[in-house]
Amino acid sequence: xxxxxxxxxxxxxxxxxxxxxxxxxxxxxxxxxxxxxxxxxxxxxxxxxxxxxxxxxxxxxxxxxxxxxxxxxxxxxxxxxxxxxxxxxxxxxxxxxxxxxxxxxxxxxxxxxxxxxxxxxxxxxxxxxxxxxxxxxxxxxxxxxxxxxxxxxxxxxxxxxxxxxxxxxxxxxxxxxxxxxxxxxxxxxxxxxxxxxxxxxxxxxxxxxxxxxxxxxxxxxxxxxxxxxxxxxxxxxxxxxxxxxxxxxxxxxxxxxxxxxxxxxxxxxxxxxxxxxxxxxxxxxxxxxxxxxxxxxxxxxxxxxxxxxxxxxxxxxxxxxxxxxxxxxxxxxxxxxxxxxxxxxxxxxxxxxxxxxxxxxxxxxxxxxxxxxxxxxxxxxxxxxxxxxxxxxxxxxxxxxxxxxxxxxxxxxxxxxxxxxxxxxxxxxxxxxxxxxxxxxxxxxxxxxxxxxxxxxxxxxxxxxxxxxxxxxxxxxxxxxxxxx
Amino acid sequence: xxxxxxxxxxxxxxxxxxxxxxxxxxxxxxxxxxxxxxxxxxxxxxxxxxxxxxxxxxxxxxxxxxxxxxxxxxxxxxxxxxxxxxxxxxxxxxxxxxxxxxxx
Numbered sequence: 110x111x112x113x114x115x116x117x118x119x120x121x122x123x124x125x126x127x128x129x130x131x132x133x134x135x136x137x138x139x140x141x142x143x144x145x146x147x148x149x150x151x152x153x154x155x156x157x158x159x160x161x162x163x164x165x166x167x168x169x170x171x172x173x174x175x176x177x178x179x180x181x182x183x184x185x186x187x188x189x190x191x192x193x194x195x196x197x198x199x200x201x202x203x204x205x206x207x208x209x210x211x212x213x214x215x216x217x218x219x220x221x222x223x224x225x226x227x228x229x230x231x232x233x234x235x236x237x238x239x240x241x242x243x244x245x246x247x248x249x250x251x252x253x254x255x256x257x258x259x260x261x262x263x264x265x266x267x268x269x270x271x272x273x274x275x276x277x278x279x280x281x282x283x284x285x286x287x288x289x290x291x292x293x294x295x296x297x298x299x300x301x302x303x304x305x306x307x308x309x310x311x312x313x314x315x316x317x318x319x320x321x322x323x324x325x326x327x328x329x330x331x332x333x334x335x336x337x338x339x340x341x342x343x344x345x346x347x348x349x350x351x352x353x354x355x356x357x358x359x360x361x362x363x364x365x366x367x368x369x370x371x372x373x374x375x376x377x378x379x380x381x382x383x384x385x386x387x388x389x390x391x392x393x394x395x396x397x398x399x400x401x402x403x404x405x406x407x408x409x410x411x412x413x414x415x416x417x418x419x420x421x422x423x424x425x426x427x428x429x430x431x432x433x434x435x436x437x438x439x440x441x442x443x444x445x446x447x448x449x450x451x452x453x454x455x456x457x458x459x460x461x462x463x464x465x466x467x468x469x470x471x472x473x474x475x476x477x478x479x480x481x482x483x484x485x486x487x488x489x490x491x492x493x494x495x496x497x498x499x500x501x502x503x504x505x506x507x508x509x510x511x512x513x514x515x516x517x518x519x520x521x522x523x524x525x526x527x528x529x530x531x532x533x534x535x536x537x538x539x540x541x542x543x544x545x546x547x548x549x550x551x552x553x554x555x556x557x558x559x560x561x562x563x564x565x566x567x568x569x570x571x572x573x574x575x576x577x578x579x580x581x582x583x584x585x586x587x588x589x590x591x592x593x594x
Numbered sequence: 595x596x597x598x599x600x601x602x603x604x605x606x607x608x609x610x611x612x613x614x615x616x617x618x619x620x621x622x623x624x625x626x627x628x629x630x631x632x633x634x635x636x637x638x639x640x641x642x643x644x645x646x647x648x649x650x651x652x653x654x655x656x657x658x659x660x661x662x663x664x665x666x667x668x669x670x671x672x673x674x675x676x677x678x679x680x681x682x683x684x685x686x687x688x689x690x691x692x693x694x695x696x697x698x
Contacts, residue, residue, distance in 0.1 A: 217677035310649040324648055350665030422632040433609060440610070442690050447683035454695050455610075463612035471611055472624055475602065478609040479625065492635050494645030499638070501652045534627050550649030575653055 118147050119280030123189050123337035126283050127230075130188030133177060137170035137188030141232050144190045148234070148281050155257050155279055157272040159195050160203050161235040166190070169232045185340055187230030192282040194273045195236040196243050197223055197328065198317040206319045207241040207251040207269075210465025211445040220317025221349045222286055222328050229344040234282050238272030241467045242436065243288055243321045245269050246296060246539040249530055250469045257526070260302055260566055264523040267297030270331070274301040277331045284332040284341050288318060290325045291424050292518075292543025295555035298331060299518035299568025302557045304585070305331045306338045309576045310550035311356035313342070314349035322431035325424075325547050335556060335585040339363035342578065358576045366579040371587035372406030374580065377511035381417035382542055388521045394559045394567045395517050401591030402515070402584070412507040412514065416499045417545055423500065424544040425537055426480050426493035432470075433477030439465060472533060501549040504572075508551075513584045514572040517542050518555045522565035542570065552578050556585045558592060597625045 129135045145163060152158055173188045193199060196206045198216035205211045219227075227233060240250040248256040248271025256271040258264040259279035266275040270287030274297035277285050287294045289307045298305025306329045313328045320326060330341035343363045349355040378399060383392060403409055441447035441461030448460035466474070480489035507514060520541055529536045546553045552575070555568040569588060573581030602622045606613045613621060646652065676687070684691040 214681060217673045217681070353664055416638075419635055419638065422635050425628060426632055426635075437610070441683060442692055443678075444681040445683075451693055454693050457693050458610050459612040462610055466611070468617075471613070471617070472621060474609050474611060475605050475621055476625055476628060479597070479601075479605045479629075482605060482608060489632065491645055492640060493632075494647060495640035495643040496635055496638060498643050498646040498651075499640070501646055501649075505652065533624050534631055537628070537631075550652065575649075 117280075118143060120333070121280070121283055122334055123186070123283050123332060123340055126189050127185070127187050130173065130177060131183050137173040137177075137232055138167055140188055141166045141170045141190055141234065144234055144282060151279060152281055154262065155259055155275055155281075156254055157238055157256050157276040157279065157281060158192065158235045159205065159207075159238050159253055159272070162199070162202050162233055165202065166232045166234050169227060173230050173232070184228065184230035185344055186226060189231050189284060190234050190282045191226060191231045192234055192237045192273060192276045192285040193223055194239050194270050194285070194287045196239060196288055196319045196321075197286060198319070199223055199233070199236065202236065204236065204319070205253070206243070207239045207253060208465065208467070208470070209252040209446060210439045210461070211319075214445045216317070218317060221314035221351055222345045223317065225345050226286070226341070237270075237276055237285060240269035240271070241470050242319065242432070243269040243290055243293055244432070244469050244473055246292070246536050247524070247526075247529065248272065248297070249526065250467055252467055255526060258301055258523050261523060261564070263525055264565070265300065265526055267300035267523065269293040270305075271297050273331050274298050274303055274305065277301070277303045277333060284330055284337055286328060287331055289327050289329055289547065290321050291428060291547045292540045294329045294331065295518050295543050295553060295568070295570060296539065298555040300523040300566065302560070302566030302568075303331055303333060304335055304338045304554065304556050305329065306342055306554040307546065307552060308342060308346065308578060309552040311354055311358070312552070312576065312578065313345045314352040314355040316349055316351035320435040322428040323435060324431060325428060335554070335582055335589050336364060336367045338554070339367050339582050356576070361579050363578055363582055367582050367586035369583050370405070371402060371584055374407045374513065374584060375511040376402055376407045376409050376584070377412035377507055377514040378409055379412050379414045379417070379507070379514060379516055381414050382516040386520050386541075387517060388561075390561045391517050391519070391522065391567050395515070395569050398558045398569045398588050398591070399515060402587060405587055405591065407587075410511050412511060414503040414507055414545065416496065416503050419496050420500055420545040420548060421537055421541055423493045423496045424540065424548060425476070426489050427497065427548070429473040429477030430481050430490050431477070433474045433481065436470070436474055441465075469533070497548050500545055504545070504549045504551055508574045512580050515584070516570045516572065518568040518570040522561050522563075522567060546572050551575055552581050554581055554585045556588050558588060597622050597629065
């Protein structure tokens with residue numbers, strides 16, 4: 110079969126791509142080739158992909174095409190070109206987590222999420238750039254160079270899943286996988302104008318996810334519509350015998366949920382998310398979203414999440430503490446980089462870590478080691494765990510009266526490359542609206558809701574109850590419908 | 595309380611990090627800024643609050659949910675040793691090789 114006519118890759122939805130393949134209007138191989146061509150054309154400048162997996166992609170596309178020709182039933186992602194954040198392992202394909210310390214590492218196994226996507230017919234085009242070990246809010250901490258925001262090339266795409274958001278926004282893949290520890294899916298989705306979903310903690314397996322902060326890390330999809338993101342989530346969600354933290358809570362038909370409409374839903378509006386520091390045009394855009402939901406039959410309710418202002422400090426204690434422990438495994442012994450010519454084992458460890466880690470990773474390891482060190486544990490680590498309880502209780506209390514919560518994702522639109530790199534604390538404050546949900550463990554998504562007068566995308570955050578992705582996705586789709594109308 | 599360059603050196607030691615003479619004061623400055631910000635947690639009285647280590651604590655999930663999230667304890671194939679050892683910076687195919695630990 111010939112390639113068929115060229116589609117506009119930037120607006121191609123997952124549903125359209127799959128039906129084109131299933132109905133034989135385009136082959137999966139041709140669709141993959143079209144994406145590789147576009148990557149060759151534009152990604153030199155955007156820099157969203159770190160590694161392309163051309164052979165693996167075309168072999169998978171051939172399998173899908175053969176199955177289509179034979180009239181076999183095809184998976185929900187049949188022929189859909191996807192990209193994978195480089196913190197998820199891919200068998201035999203270099204996986205670096207954006208770090209020099211893992212350069213040249215070819216994991217001997219696939220992450221469960223990657224395996225499930227491929228089992229559903231997805232065509233993996235390559236590995237996507239990110240902040241080193243997913244630590245960052247701008248993608249400027251990648252050891253392999255920053256990613257540019259395809260919507261404004263002098264701006265950051267957000268982080269840490271900057272490559273995952275940028276690739277979908279630029280038409281380089283139809284959907285992608287990212288990870289979110291403190292906002293790393295929702296914030297870049299907002300900055301790049303795509304949909305990003307943070308599933309409930311435990312909803313999606315993390316086997317094969319290179320750990321940053323294990324009580325917070327989650328895997329989730331990026332896509333061009335809520336329905337597309339729901340399709341990918343549905344494929345990934347559910348228990349996994351390789352990850353005991355993956356819950357056996359039943360997986361709903363998320364795609365069907367997005368079509369249900371929002372009439373009668375109770376929407377919470379947290380006053381703490383609309384205070385000082387919120388960009389005026391973002392505030393207006395969220396207010397329009399709320400008006401739209403009201404018009405579609407939702408009722409709006411003020412809710413209070415009183416501990417919100419403590420979320421960022423809590424997060425930077427707990428996430429760094431866990432990171433200092435998780436990253437102790439990088440010692441130059443079993444994989445990745447080893448510093449040459451060290452005379453002793455201790456010198457080899459230290460030199461390897463010095464050469465292999467970037468400044469932000471070192472900073473967080475130091476901070477995490479400090480808060481866990483003798484004499485400080487109670488003052489910092491235990492204290493932060495207690496405040497984490499308060500933050501989680503805030504949500505439990507708020508959700509007693511509402512079905513979903515609507516809030517901004519970011520205080521500002523995408524900032525300029527280099528604007529915040531000299532001040533780590535300023536960069537951490539980027540996470541102010543996203544970390545609470547991360548700490549509590551609830552689900553959330555970011556969906557585009559307009560742009561600023563400068564043409565920068567604005568995202569709105571929809572937060573849902575534990576394991577209530579259904580309602581979160583319904584509201585997200587409702588927001589999306591209002592954008593179209 | 596403020597973090598001195600000496601403190602940073604100590605913590606770097608604990609974390610097996612080698613920091614240069616330029617990095618030490620920079621890290622001390624950054625750590626002080628972030629710890630100063632973190633200090634606002636002390637505004638909250640948490641004496642009666644249980645620490646939350648895992649999301650399951652909020653959901654009332656027992657650490658082992660009657661075994662339902664644990665796989666069955668049966669022998670299964672695992673990743674081949676050769677594939678793992680092939681990734682080592684230095685190996686004899688069976689063991690990881692590292693610089694000499696014991697001097698003779």
